[in-house]
Every structure is written in structure tokens, then in C-alpha cells.
Amino acid sequence: DYTCVNLTLILLNIILKFKPNRKLVNGSDLCSGRVEVYQIGQWRTVCNDIWDLNDSAVACRQLGNVVSAPERAYFGQGSGPIWQDDVGCSGSECSITQCPHTRGTHNCRHGNDTGVICSGRGVFLPCLDLSFVRLVNGNGRCSGRVEIYHNSQWGTVCDDNWDMNDAKVVCKQLDCGSAVSSLGSAYFGQGSGQIWMDNIECSGSESTLRQCSHTTTHDCNHGEDAGVVCSGKEFTLLVNGNGRCSGRVEIYHNSQWGTVCDDNWDMNDAKVVCKQLDCGSAMSSPGSARFGQGTGQIWMDDIECSGSESTLRQCSHTTKHNCKHDEDAGVVCLSDFRLVQNGQNHK
Missing domain, CATH: 3.10.250.10 (SRCR-like domain)
Structure with missing residues (x-):
């Protein structure tokens, strides 16, 4: 019945x-x-x-x-x-x-x-709209590439005009706390299929991304897929590298991003970062701001990981330092490692 x-x-x-x-x-x-x-x-x-x-x-x-x-x-x-x-x-x-x-x-x-x-005699047919959002390829369900479900398939969001107000709505919608960062340029990897939304302009008060001003036509490719980091978990990012699995190490603390000093920085420390970001094995642990100098606070120094820790904060470290940003630590993980010979990639 x-x-x-x-x-x-x-x-x-x-x-x-x-x-x-x-x-x-x-x-x-x-x-x-x-x-x-x-x-x-x-x-x-x-x-x-x-x-x-x-x-x-x-x-x-x-x-x-x-x-x-x-x-x-x-x-x-x-x-x-x-x-x-x-x-x-x-x-x-x-x-x-x-x-x-x-x-x-x-x-x-x-x-x-x-x-x-x-009539009260409806037959259920799946009909999911743009209110369904997920974050993909990040560190847990509260960070990653923004994907929305429309027309029976998942697609991405273009990063044109993408900002913290837009990220705030996504984090609210997913019950993931406050927005930490709004990332573009396919930071969490390129999606596939349709790009469903572009030119999103949220005020931050909306309950779902679909309620924000946006266009459904676009001039984007998946190299412009938008991403979000919410405060639902402890976060570490690799910045200014070749994708999300290489770059300068940055950690979120006290409502802002900051860097890590390269004093005592080694492969055990890099191993923990790669593990934390689900980026495979550590390939190198460059220091001396190899991926450019960061800004703001230097949150951690004299880090000494055993390699078995789940997050960088679990490693022995000091919060006081004698460093400058030309000593910012970096990491290259296996997921972003490739050999180039005569212009050809060898995996």
C-alpha cells in the first residue's frame, strides 16, 4: 500500500x-x-x-x-x-x-x-538536488574538493570568485564546523564529469551552497576545481608545490595558518606529514624554504617524529623558535613524485 x-x-x-x-x-x-x-x-x-x-x-x-x-x-x-x-x-x-x-x-x-x-499516492524515485555536497580527496570528510550531486551524477564547482564565505556555507552544510580555508586551482586534485556551478557568491548565511547566487554555465576546466578545509579536524597542508602532496608545510592553529621550522627536520617528520595527508610514502624532506617562504607565525620547531605518529602535533616539538621564514620546512610525498627524462614521464 x-x-x-x-x-x-x-x-x-x-x-x-x-x-x-x-x-x-x-x-x-x-x-x-x-x-x-x-x-x-x-x-x-x-x-x-x-x-x-x-x-x-x-x-x-x-x-x-x-x-x-x-x-x-x-x-x-x-x-x-x-x-x-x-x-x-x-x-x-x-x-x-x-x-x-x-x-x-x-x-x-x-x-x-x-x-x-x-494525491498521497506517490511512488518514490530518487531525486537528489544540489543540496547534496561532499568533500573529496582531503583529510577526512571535512576537507577536500567540493562536489555536488545533480542530474544523477557527482560534479565539481569552479573556483571563479570562490572565497571564505562560500567555504563557510559548505562547512555549515556538512556540519564540519567553521571554514578554515577556501582553496582553488584543483588543490585536492582534478575531478571529472560535469562542472555544475560557477561564479558562486555566498553571503555566508545560507544553509546550502545551492541557495547562494551562482551560474550553471561556466568557462572552466577541472584545473579550476574548488576546495574547502573546515575546522572539523586538525589540519596540515602542503602549499606551493606540485599538487596537494608536496610543498611547504603549514599547520592551522589559533585561527590562522603558519609554518614549521626546518631545525632537525628529517624523513621521519616528512613520513608523518605524508601519512596524515594520505599521500603515500615520504620521498624527501627539504628545508630552507624550498617551496617559498611563508608568512605569519612559525608554529612548530625542533620537531622529532619517530615516524609512527598519526599527526605532526603528536611528535615531540617546541612552540618557541629562533627561526625565520627562510627556514620553512617542506615535504615531497610519493603521490607527487615523478622522474622526467628527455621530456618523458616515467612512473
């Missing part, structure tokens, strides 16, 4: 820890009511200007076909902000947040709140 809240949908929501971004309020059952969407931390109503059956079909998705689309606060007036106006869905979208609409400006009152009545 079909029920209004399809059991398959419930199970998928539990598995994916998915929080629906729309609900029907004040109806006779879960398949009818005033349409509300969740945005910037609260539920908001939708104005009935140009609202039609295509819009209602999207609102009813997973709940069956549209029976009717009553207007003028048929299910009672909502409260708080009115988020969407002039919604113009084609009917094929997964969520009304994907439909063309005006946001932030409207000429409506809650007497114009829209509602829907759905």
Missing part, C-alpha cells in the same frame, strides 16, 4: 541524514497544506504570484500528483519572512528551490501564502 509519507523516502532520509527543505503545514494530512521552505535557519512561506500546477507538481514530488493548488492562504496565514515569489517551475525540478524565482524582494503578504493538495 502507498501512504502519504512513502516508507522508502523515510529510509533514504535516515540513511543520508537528509533534512527536507520544504514542508506542507496546516493541512488535513501530510499531503496537503501551506507550502513552506527552510532557508537561513527558519521556515518561510511562498507567495502565490504566478503559482501554477507546474510549481505545485514540484512541491508535491514524492507525495503523488497534484489535486489542486489553493491560493490566498487557504491553509491559513504563515508568519515570519516570505522567501519566494514569482516561482516559475517547469515541473521537472527536484525541489522548488531549484525553480526560477525572486528572492528577498516581493510584493506579498501572508494573505497570499500558497498551498497544495497532493
Whole structure:
């Protein structure tokens, strides 16, 4: 038997820890009511200007076909902000947040709140929208290349205009704490397939990346894939090298990135860094700012790892130093190591 809240949908929501971004309020059952969407931390109503059956079909998705689309606060007036106006869905979208609409400006009152009545005989079809985000190829689930799920496949985000406000939204969406760094130029490696979003401009208050201003057309390649580091874990990065597995060692402490002094820096220390970044074995441990001089604080000195530690902070070290940035330590891991002979690469 079909029920209004399809059991398959419930199970998928539990598995994916998915929080629906729309609900029907004040109806006779879960398949009818005033349409509300969740945005910037609260539920908001939708104005009935140009609202039609295509819009209602999207609102009813997973709940069956549209029976009717009553207007003028048929299910009672909502409260708080009115988020969407002039919604113009084609009917094929997964969520009304994907439909063309005006946001932030409207000429409506809650007497114009829209509602829907759905048939309650929906058959579940997977319909994931751009609210699904993951971080790939980083150190755990809270750092990596930004990927979004759309049109039944994962794709990347271009780094044009990519900044800390955008990273902040991704970290919030993934429950990974605050944003530590917003990285471009495929720092976490190049993705494949589609580039779904470009020119993203978040204010930082949005709940999902999809809610930020953006374009779906682009002039990018995967060498411009955007990345994020969130504060959910302790972080070490390799900077200014050939990809994420070689470069100057930088660690995040006290809300800022800083470097490591090369006093006593050796292969055991490099081994721990490569392990921590999931970059394979250590190939070399260059000092003397081989990958350029950093800026700001020098957070660690006289590091002495055994090589068995999981993170650099677990190694014996001092936080006081007598160093300058021309002594910044570096690492080259196996993942970024290659031999070049007569212009040919030998793996």
C-alpha cells in the first residue's frame, strides 16, 4: 500500500541524514497544506504570484500528483519572512528551490501564502538536488574538493570568485564546523564529469551552497576545481608545490595558518606529514624554504617524529623558535613524485 509519507523516502532520509527543505503545514494530512521552505535557519512561506500546477507538481514530488493548488492562504496565514515569489517551475525540478524565482524582494503578504493538495499516492524515485555536497580527496570528510550531486551524477564547482564565505556555507552544510580555508586551482586534485556551478557568491548565511547566487554555465576546466578545509579536524597542508602532496608545510592553529621550522627536520617528520595527508610514502624532506617562504607565525620547531605518529602535533616539538621564514620546512610525498627524462614521464 502507498501512504502519504512513502516508507522508502523515510529510509533514504535516515540513511543520508537528509533534512527536507520544504514542508506542507496546516493541512488535513501530510499531503496537503501551506507550502513552506527552510532557508537561513527558519521556515518561510511562498507567495502565490504566478503559482501554477507546474510549481505545485514540484512541491508535491514524492507525495503523488497534484489535486489542486489553493491560493490566498487557504491553509491559513504563515508568519515570519516570505522567501519566494514569482516561482516559475517547469515541473521537472527536484525541489522548488531549484525553480526560477525572486528572492528577498516581493510584493506579498501572508494573505497570499500558497498551498497544495497532493494525491498521497506517490511512488518514490530518487531525486537528489544540489543540496547534496561532499568533500573529496582531503583529510577526512571535512576537507577536500567540493562536489555536488545533480542530474544523477557527482560534479565539481569552479573556483571563479570562490572565497571564505562560500567555504563557510559548505562547512555549515556538512556540519564540519567553521571554514578554515577556501582553496582553488584543483588543490585536492582534478575531478571529472560535469562542472555544475560557477561564479558562486555566498553571503555566508545560507544553509546550502545551492541557495547562494551562482551560474550553471561556466568557462572552466577541472584545473579550476574548488576546495574547502573546515575546522572539523586538525589540519596540515602542503602549499606551493606540485599538487596537494608536496610543498611547504603549514599547520592551522589559533585561527590562522603558519609554518614549521626546518631545525632537525628529517624523513621521519616528512613520513608523518605524508601519512596524515594520505599521500603515500615520504620521498624527501627539504628545508630552507624550498617551496617559498611563508608568512605569519612559525608554529612548530625542533620537531622529532619517530615516524609512527598519526599527526605532526603528536611528535615531540617546541612552540618557541629562533627561526625565520627562510627556514620553512617542506615535504615531497610519493603521490607527487615523478622522474622526467628527455621530456618523458616515467612512473
